[in-house]
Amino acid sequence: MPSDELISHIQTKANIVNVVSAYIPLQDSRKALKGRCPFHPDTNASLMVSQEKNTFKCFGCGKEGGPIEFLMAVEGKSRTEIAGRLAVKLGLVHDMRTA
Ligand SMILES: [Zn+2]
Numbered sequence: 001m002p003s004d005e006l007i008s009h010i011q012t013k014a015n016i017v018n019v020v021s022a023y024i025p026l027q028d029s030r031k032a033l034k035g036r037c038p039f040h041p042d043t044n045a046s047l048m049v050s051q052e053k054n055t056f057k058c059f060g061c062g063k064e065g066g067p068i069e070f071l072m073a074v075e076g077k078s079r080t081e082i083a084g085r086l087a088v089k090l091g092l093v094h095d096m097r098t099a
Contacts, residue, residue, distance in 0.1 A: 002083040014067035
């Protein structure tokens, strides 16, 4: 299991905008970026992405979190799997078996 320290490191280092926009197109709104939520049938871009907080929140279905939670939900994978992959990608560890 990845340590809490590693998890929080990933949550700040992985850019939520890059993570989310790899799956759904994001558009600028006044305070945040928004897009169609991939977690419920969404017709009016309920998913907000805050660059400032590095988090997302859907006002339709209530799903929220950081980059790890987004990837877990969108890919249906475990926290360990996502954290391990991001840690390697971000250069925080060299091998995900040590994450
Ligand atoms: Zn939603």
